[in-house]
Amino acid sequence: MNSSFMHPHFLWLLLVIPIALFWHYFIKNQQDVALKMSTTEGLSTKKTLLIKLRPFLYVLKLLALCFIIIALARPRNTQKSSYTDNTSGIDIVIATDVSGSMLATDFKPNRLEAIKEVAHSFIQKRVNDRIGLVVYAGESYTRTPVTSDKAMLLNSLKEIQYNGMVLQDGTAIGIGLATAINRLKDSKTKSKIIILLTDGVNNVGSLDPISAAEIAKAYGIKVYTVGVGTNGMANFPVAKDANGNIVFQPQKVEIDEKLMQEIAATTNGKYFRATDNKKLEAIYDEIDRLEKSKITENRFMMFDEQFRPWLLIGLFLLALEMILSRTIFKSFI
Template identity: 90%
Template structure:
């Protein structure tokens, strides 16, 4: 709840008060006639309280005017309330590569964990959208169908990890994109988005990535593609030692950027290259800005008028001044 004035321009009238005071106590005094007397001995009697109080009658009138001016400005307490009447949200599927190369350490702590961290922030921002999660390597599967349950989605995202026992290792970009399309093709929303992330080249799968992109276009699905990997070389996992620890070796980073650009172009999306954690975060922020949900929001304002007490007090003081000036102080000049 907040306080405001309906007609605040009336408060400018308060400038009359200092002007009136100046006129009353300075200009008016210059108009009084001086009376010279040889002695004031006969006038030395004690002044009555009426004589002392009478100059304050004018102040009483000014106070009354102040209250009336404030009442004219219409003070009121304002209580605002709003609710979302309808939303035109976006259905989004995040399709991320979880092949063994996603454990490369050119991102901190590695590519897969960096993607999960940034995706988590992105999901939390998209409060009006439904989001799903697809993971792929040599094969793909839907980890979370398109849902508005962000808590379930975030919990599932945290559990995503490379596991060669679940998915065949490799990079089947076409299969991953195709699975994401299946989650969106029957969606009734006007905007359908896939964020497709990979760190390699398409080397497995029965569905060609370009063919998958054409299918996405037919269903009105826009694909934002993201190539994940630094320029040059990075430490890739190559094997495990006797204790089960992953052994890393420097290898050249290879991303089929031409393919990713073509997929984005066909579907009217955009291709991004993430070379470090900060760039990956910036990419998600840019996608967040490019794809905004439309929200219709109704706002209500309740007003509690407060001018009546000000007006009543002002009229009371004004009436009191008029009564006193016409009764107790009527005989004073």
């Protein structure tokens, strides 16, 4: 709740108060006619309390004026409320490769963790959209159905890790894309997109990735494809030593960019290549700019008028000044 004035321009009148005080106590007193007397001995008298208080009648009048000016400015408490209506949100599925090669260290700390970190920021930005998660390697499954529950979604994203015991190793791009399509095909939103990330080539799976792209096109789903991996060589996991630690060896990075470009082109999407953490972040930022939700927000403002107490106090002080000046202080010069 905020306080405001309906007619704040009336507050400029408050500048009259200090000017009036200055004029009354400095200028006016100097303009009074002086009466010359040879002696004031016979007139000297001790000032009573009423004589001392009389100058404050003018202050009382100015104070009343001050309260009335504030009342004219119409002080009020403002309470704002809003709700979002007719939201044309976007349904998004992030389909990420979780094969063993995603542990390669050309991204920091590795490809999979880098993807999770950037996706986390992306999800937080898409406050009006529903998002789901699909993971794939040699097989695929839905990690999180399309949902608007961002807390649950982010927690699920955090727990994604490479686990060869859960999914067969390999890169089944067609299967991963098909699982993501299955999450979106019945969506009623006008805009449906898939962000498909991989660091390799399609080497397993019973569904051809281009056939999956044609299915996505038939359902009006746009696919943004992202190739993840540096140019040249990178340290790939190849085995585990006797202590269970992963052993890395330099290997050539191979991404089927032609396939990824064709998938994107078929669905009217776009292909990106991420060669490091910053480039991956920039890609998500660009997708965020390309896919915007349309929102209609209705705002309401409730006003609680507060001018009445100010006006009543001002009128009371003004009436008090008039009564005192015509009764108790009437006989004073």
